[in-house]
Amino acid sequence: MGKLFFDKVTILGVGLIGGSFAMALKESGLCGLITGCGRNRENLKTAKARGIIDSFDSDPASACAGADLVFFSTPVGSFTRLGELIRPSLKKGAIVTDGGSVKGSLVYEMEKLMPGGVRYVGGHPIAGSDRSGIDASQAALFRNAKCILTPTKDTDRDALSDLSDMWTALGACVIRMSPERHDRIYAAVSHLPHLLAYALVNSVAGADPEFLAFSGQGFIDMTRLAASSGEVWRDICILNRENLLEAVSDFRRKLDFLSVCLEKADGASLETEFINAGNLREKMRETIGQD
Amino acid sequence: MGKLFFDKVTILGVGLIGGSFAMALKESGLCGLITGCGRNRENLKTAKARGIIDSFDSDPASACAGADLVFFSTPVGSFTRLGELIRPSLKKGAIVTDGGSVKGSLVYEMEKLMPGGVRYVGGHPIAGSDRSGIDASQAALFRNAKCILTPTKDTDRDALSDLSDMWTALGACVIRMSPERHDRIYAAVSHLPHLLAYALVNSVAGADPEFLAFSGQGFIDMTRLAASSGEVWRDICILNRENLLEAVSDFRRKLDFLSVCLEKADGASLETEFINAGNLREKMRETIGQD
Numbered sequence: 001m002g003k004l005f006f007d008k009v010t011i012l013g014v015g016l017i018g019g020s021f022a023m024a025l026k027e028s029g030l031c032g033l034i035t036g037c038g039r040n041r042e043n044l045k046t047a048k049a050r051g052i053i054d055s056f057d058s059d060p061a062s063a064c065a066g067a068d069l070v071f072f073s074t075p076v077g078s079f080t081r082l083g084e085l086i087r088p089s090l091k092k093g094a095i096v097t098d099g100g101s102v103k104g105s106l107v108y109e110m111e112k113l114m115p116g117g118v119r120y121v122g123g124h125p126i127a128g129s130d131r132s133g134i135d136a137s138q139a140a141l142f143r144n145a146k147c148i149l150t151p152t153k154d155t156d157r158d159a160l161s162d163l164s165d166m167w168t169a170l171g172a173c174v175i176r177m178s179p180e181r182h183d184r185i186y187a188a189v190s191h192l193p194h195l196l197a198y199a200l201v202n203s204v205a206g207a208d209p210e211f212l213a214f215s216g217q218g219f220i221d222m223t224r225l226a227a228s229s230g231e232v233w234r235d236i237c238i239l240n241r242e243n244l245l246e247a248v249s250d251f252r253r254k255l256d257f258l259s260v261c262l263e264k265a266d267g268a269s270l271e272t273e274f275i276n277a278g279n280l281r282e283k284m285r286e287t288i289g290q291d
Numbered sequence: 292m293g294k295l296f297f298d299k300v301t302i303l304g305v306g307l308i309g310g311s312f313a314m315a316l317k318e319s320g321l322c323g324l325i326t327g328c329g330r331n332r333e334n335l336k337t338a339k340a341r342g343i344i345d346s347f348d349s350d351p352a353s354a355c356a357g358a359d360l361v362f363f364s365t366p367v368g369s370f371t372r373l374g375e376l377i378r379p380s381l382k383k384g385a386i387v388t389d390g391g392s393v394k395g396s397l398v399y400e401m402e403k404l405m406p407g408g409v410r411y412v413g414g415h416p417i418a419g420s421d422r423s424g425i426d427a428s429q430a431a432l433f434r435n436a437k438c439i440l441t442p443t444k445d446t447d448r449d450a451l452s453d454l455s456d457m458w459t460a461l462g463a464c465v466i467r468m469s470p471e472r473h474d475r476i477y478a479a480v481s482h483l484p485h486l487l488a489y490a491l492v493n494s495v496a497g498a499d500p501e502f503l504a505f506s507g508q509g510f511i512d513m514t515r516l517a518a519s520s521g522e523v524w525r526d527i528c529i530l531n532r533e534n535l536l537e538a539v540s541d542f543r544r545k546l547d548f549l550s551v552c553l554e555k556a557d558g559a560s561l562e563t564e565f566i567n568a569g570n571l572r573e574k575m576r577e578t579i580g581q582d
Contacts, residue, residue, distance in 0.1 A: 126505070126507040127507070146507070175505075184502075185502050185505045186505070188495045188499075189509075189510045190509055190510060192491070193491065196491065197513065198569075199542060199549055200483070200484065200545075201568040201575075202545045202571070203479075204483070204541075206541060207475075208476075209571075211476050212578070213575070213578050214417070214439075214480055215480040215579065216417040216481060217419075217420075218419065219480045221513070222484040222513055222516065224509075226569055226571075229569075230566035234561045235558070238553070238558045241554075245550060247498070250494040250495075250498050251491060252543075252546070254489075254491075254493045255486070255543070258486055259536060262528060262539075263536065265532060267368075274517075274521035274524050275521035277490075277492040277493050280492050280493070280500075280517075281492050281514055281517040281518045282518060283503075284514075285518070287504050
């Protein structure tokens, strides 16, 4: 096996993730030419002018023709439609992967959509931001980030190994797990927090829009995720709604318990819950090594 | 009226807020000697060794004797008990204030506790942190922070004006409002977010303790508040529980609506809610000028 190198790469959706992926690939010398594809021509022009991509094509099928690596970084709700569009033009031996926040059944659907000899592997770099778009892109986005790859029993082992090597070269820490486990975990640690951030902003503004102006750093931190793209997060929440509803229900049970403590003015139980959460958060700080 | 200067200052509770207040006062040249009082003798020794306070006294009454300014920065649940203890030793003309996160009825109770000639004004610098204790203290903590003062109809206008000048000199932006309005606002923008952060950590860890290790920046931001002191937040939540329960109930209505959208796979309504929150968050970013 030769050195890992993708002669032609096509990126579907040149926003924060797609743009950063292009920049990181180039910086690492892992690719030849990169073609960008997206709905917004101005955005693609900007990406080309900045050297983030080498060419662009607004037609997904022709954009993917001859590509050795195709990377999906559009909203997850568009994956299967785009998959249908590009399948006739995919080259035998190509690797198709993605940066989507939902895996689950989407991975199996994408697998089924691939023509013979085209290898799909689901991926999810944990490197979002409340900033979106090409302007927020940066080659270093994936450095020290986790990147989840979600092989299935049908996943091509060479493609999986190439993508592991690629993400490692981009500075990420690769973790493999099943699509199902990915979706349970990220429903809890990512999709639920987004939902809470949206609900928090809307509930406080609903009580009195003036309240927002009095917020301190805590509220700012707690609502940063609410600045995320509504379209992207609509798709994620809908596609992972079963796991997300379960995470919401777990959360609500904890919140309900705190409410009951408040109603009964039961300070001791509140304190126990708070200290328990504080200890878990402290352990997480140590494990993750950042704050 | 001469230059604002407090010959003797007593700080009850030399932690993050009390320690930072001492450092900021000294740096601004607004005080003579500072006496610290607290439960933990080692902590007071450290504060003295670092020059944050000039002396310490573990007895609140004698610590406050002769003080021109007394600052409460203990957990709010201890205020009235401490108020009872110090009232016999308070000097006529002294100003008593605090940095507590709850005002409401506490302000009126504190007012009533003061002996004749001693002037109490409720205060709340919006400058907390998930780090607590003297080690996290810094003179710059209040710079560019909001500081709420909560005068009542009985508040001495000179004391209010002195404290406004003092906080302004420490770099804070002083906002005056009623104790009741303070508590409604901070139930929504501070106490509710704390409750959500505690509930979020506990619910995710409850689902599977391993999940926490997979979290990205979003979860880290959303749960930072869960590292706050359980004792401090127990007191705040209990004292402001009526407003907090209302804020929880507003929040739950928004979360329930999102759940219903998920159950119905109603992506359009989800997106509308998300975009609405995103716009509010964006406006807040512009208003507050930080992120």
